[in-house]
Amino acid sequence: MSHMHVPKYLWSDVVLTACFLINRMPSSVLHGDIPFSCLRPDKPLYHIPPRIFGCTCFVHDLTPGLDKLSPRSIKCVYTRRHRPATATEAPETVPTVSCPLPQSSSPLASEDPPPSDELPIAICKVISTSYQEALKHPLWRAAMDEEMRALLSCGTWILVHAPDSVDIVSCPSGIVILIVYVDDILISGSDVRGIEETKKYLQQHFVINDLYLLKETGLLGAKPVDTPMEVDPSVWDDSGEVLEDKVKYRSLVGKLIYLTVTRPDISFVVGLVSRFLDKPKQVHWDAAIRILQYVKKYPGNGLLFKKNGHLKIEGYSDADYAGSKSDRNSTSGCCTYLGGNLVTRRSKKQHTVARSSAEAECIAMAHTATEMIGVKNLLGELGSK
Numbered sequence: 067m068s069h070m071h072v073p074k075y076l077w078s079d080v081v082l083t084a085c086f087l088i089n090r091m092p093s094s095v096l097h098g099d100i101p102f103s104c105l106r107p108d109k110p111l112y113h114i115p116p117r118i119f120g121c122t123c124f125v126h127d128l129t130p131g132l133d134k135l136s137p138r139s140i141k142c143v144y145t146r147r148h149r150p151a152t153a154t155e156a157p158e159t160v161p162t163v164s165c166p167l168p169q170s171s172s173p174l175a176s177e178d179p180p181p182s183d184e185l186p187i188a189i190c191k192v193i194s195t196s197y198q199e200a201l202k203h204p205l206w207r208a209a210m211d212e213e214m215r216a217l218l219s220c221g222t223w224i225l226v227h228a229p230d231s232v233d234i235v236s237c238p239s240g241i242v243i244l245i246v247y248v249d250d251i252l253i254s255g256s257d258v259r260g261i262e263e264t265k266k267y268l269q270q271h272f273v274i275n276d277l278y279l280l281k282e283t284g285l286l287g288a289k290p291v292d293t294p295m296e297v298d299p300s301v302w303d304d305s306g307e308v309l310e311d312k313v314k315y316r317s318l319v320g321k322l323i324y325l326t327v328t329r330p331d332i333s334f335v336v337g338l339v340s341r342f343l344d345k346p347k348q349v350h351w352d353a354a355i356r357i358l359q360y361v362k363k364y365p366g367n368g369l370l371f372k373k374n375g376h377l378k379i380e381g382y383s384d385a386d387y388a389g390s391k392s393d394r395n396s397t398s399g400c401c402t403y404l405g406g407n408l409v410t411r412r413s414k415k416q417h418t419v420a421r422s423s424a425e426a427e428c429i430a431m432a433h434t435a436t437e438m439i440g441v442k443n444l445l446g447e448l449g450s451k
Contacts, residue, residue, distance in 0.1 A: 072120075120144065243448070279321055279358055290363030291356060295335040299353060306347045315346040318354050325361070328368050332357055333413045334399065341415070374406040377450060379441055383434040385416075385426035394419050396426040400434035402441055410437050 072080065089102045096104060124139035132138070194200035201207060217223070240257025242264055251268075253261055280286050309315055322336045335357055342350045379402065386397040395416050402410040414433060420426035 291359045294332050294357045294360040300349045308345045330411045337413045371407045377405050381434040381438045383430040385430040387423040387426045398430035398433045402437045
């Protein structure tokens, strides 16, 4: 109380307030009973009003002769929790201390200074919306020149003169498109032979390994299964000890995640086993092994892309309402079709707990809309309308 600068005339009220609270709280000495109830079992334990000692409170003013516009309450400090306060027994108000100020002989300025004619400089930041508009501004041109010099100094490409008789835009024999994002590369195009040559070229300059999942895990002679997951999976069972070799489990799950790029039929169950990378147990390892047994029985399953003559974008979504038994979170599933072919699919655990199946479905629809917008933007970058 000394540290909080509580006035000494309030210390007695602080002690009474502490006693009041202690007598109305469960005590370990009395095996969880309340002292006040043990002392006075005939008296009911009234509810303690939600007031904090020292807080600001207002007491109703019953002074006779007040008109309709006069204040009806007095601002006070709440200190009397130990006994009920009445109108005549109001908490003490904050004391007022008067201190005379020294008189100054210099006159004070009674008028505001005249307004200044200077106005702040207005800055307008405009981002160019096209290449032609950016060329009109010298700063944009300087920034582009600096970026080009940096790319040339790093050897990003080699500038060559295009032959006069060759059209650079059209490629009758087919094209190969490389979409690069940091260290991820997506190869696509209409020239199958060119795609294979590109892959061979990358193998000559980078280390590319084949993932022999069955051979590495010793499941070449394992019994195949028809489904990648049991009807009632036991992955939610918390019993059992944590695996000694966590790295082996994480490595297997990481390879299964890579396999989902061409095997969307195992996306959901792979996402399920990937939730236990921190503390994997034997039931989680058995669930991952079952996925390999399913892959062994259906090694040729994959995606079939057909030429349907249109680039219509379609999206489908679904949700596993409260599928996670540990936190009751749902799992969203969405698929995006381009020209009648599946191009993206996602199985993602929702961050919020849906209160109904309709809410879980709406969250899944939002994820699907995001995927469709991403596919549309990618088509725009490739020049497709």
